[in-house]
Amino acid sequence: MRRLVRLIDTLRRDQAGATLVEFAIIAPTFMILLMGAFDLGHSVYLRAVLNGAIHEAARDSTLESGEASETTIDNQVETIVQKVAKSADVDFERKSYYDFTDVERAETINESGTANGVCDSGETFEDENGNNTWDSDVGATGFGGPRDIVMYTVTVTYDRLFPLYGLIGMSQENSMSVSTVLKNQPFGQQGDAATPETKPCP
Template sequence: MIAPQSLKALERASDGAAVVEFALVAPTLALVLIGLFDMGFSVYANTMLQGALQRAARASTVEGAANIVSSIDDMVKHEVVEVVPDATLTFSRKAYANFSDVGVAEDFTDANDNGVCDDGEAYEDANGNGTWDQDRGASGLGGARDAVLYTVSMRYSRKFPMASLIGLPETVTSTASTVLRNQPYDLQKSVAKVGNCT
């Protein structure tokens, strides 16, 4: 039988309590730290992508930029790969007559009031591709005075492998965009035509 004095001494003993408490808190602390590191890295990678995109977009607005598109894209890749070595980048450019046209559908006459361009309804083919589109932008850099939407999508694997434990996917995809007007090196040309919906 244990003496009553020994039981009282055991009640007051705190040796090793910090180790037990740390063992209980450590897994949660580790997950929170990994989440913060992962989020911080993603924000930094996005900031690098946006900065590189802004510099490249300015280089795209001058006359003759169509001849150096791959060099302009390589500038963005070079800057991003310094931070995210395994990044895969996808580039797209769409040209619009005005800033207000960005992301806007081509105009059409909705004769049957169904909200869809169909049944031979007339439409303005703003991008000159021969069909009605939800986005009136023409692919490419456009011409003088055109507003160009320059978009880069970046995909890379997470740098902190335990991120999947907190429900995050193994790869990160982010997109950066900017819209700039081409310099007035020539008269603005329009490719818009009138067509009929099918």
């Protein structure tokens, strides 16, 4: 019995290997924090690269030759992005407006009841982009014409650096969108703003 007591007392006072045990407790949390920091840094860097790429591409798009060079311009952005995120899917969208004040503006609704900003049945709207549907954004798809305002949006979808997010119930896939708004070069006269037709809300 005394030997057992002495053995327990010896084990209690023995600190050999304590650091290893402490590290084993701390290591998982530390590694998760480290991977999260690297992943955040990667996302910030990718956004910075994407910002630079789309600003250069948008300037090329404002030239008269922009529409004819659409594939080349978009491929350049995709190539730059995929140097940082190899498996990234890159989607492009261009919307043109007559004036800067039109950017992401909704089509006007002639509201007869409560002003709720929704094109309700029985009301009418001004079909400014001519597609017979009320839109929350008056922009027309495409490059527009000379002196038009164009919003160029690039959306990147990519897998995160580390298989960390599945462990905490989040998606392993991340997505980011970056937009820039520029005015087309004066390579001709800007067309007059079309007079919208009044259409019934659906």
